[in-house]
Amino acid sequence: MNLCPRLAHPKRLWASFGAMIVCLCVIQFLVFRFDLILLDMLSDPAQVKSAILSMSVQQLRIHIGITATLDVALPLAYGCFFVGVAYRFFPGRAGFLSLPAVFCVPVDLFEGIVQLLVMLNAVDWTSLKAVLTPLKLLLIGISTLITVAGLMRGLVHKLRGIPQD
Numbered sequence: 001m002n003l004c005p006r007l008a009h010p011k012r013l014w015a016s017f018g019a020m021i022v023c024l025c026v027i028q029f030l031v032f033r034f035d036l037i038l039l040d041m042l043s044d045p046a047q048v049k050s051a052i053l054s055m056s057v058q059q060l061r062i063h064i065g066i067t068a069t070l071d072v073a074l075p076l077a078y079g080c081f082f083v084g085v086a087y088r089f090f091p092g093r094a095g096f097l098s099l100p101a102v103f104c105v106p107v108d109l110f111e112g113i114v115q116l117l118v119m120l121n122a123v124d125w126t127s128l129k130a131v132l133t134p135l136k137l138l139l140i141g142i143s144t145l146i147t148v149a150g151l152m153r154g155l156v157h158k159l160r161g162i163p164q165d
Contacts, residue, residue, distance in 0.1 A: 007084030
């Protein structure tokens with residue numbers, strides 16, 4: 001049984017969207033509350049190392065906690081949402097249009113593993129961030145554009161009275 005078409009059900013779309021928003025809001029709250037620099041947005045190895053060295057022990061612990069929890073839940077949530085929207089609003093091309101989101105999830109999760117290992121001072125894989133972070137951001141950008149196009153298509157169909165199912 002293929003999971004992807006099941007993600008297109010409205011209740012699953014709302015659940016994945018809600019999970020995505022909750023993760024983003026909690027991350028942003030923690031960033032502002034503890035004055036964090038998110039490593040997720042840094043790709044230059046020197047900047048990553050500098051950001052880690054500038055963190056207090058508390059900031060480093062909080063960032064490790066975010067990366068080990070919310071930064072795992074978030075890619076799963078946005079992946080389900082992006083794929084679900086593609087299957088809901090582009091059923092004939094959904095397999096192709098969902099590929100950026102499908103590839104983005106493991107890239108983001110692997111980037112998180114790299115960040116954890118670097119923050120825990122286990123290995124220095126900061127050079128991988130130079131590839132993983134831009135790739136992740138590119139795939140998220142493409143997935144977001146496809147999702148917005150799908151949602152706009154759904155809105156147009158709704159306004160014209162064209163059934164979705």
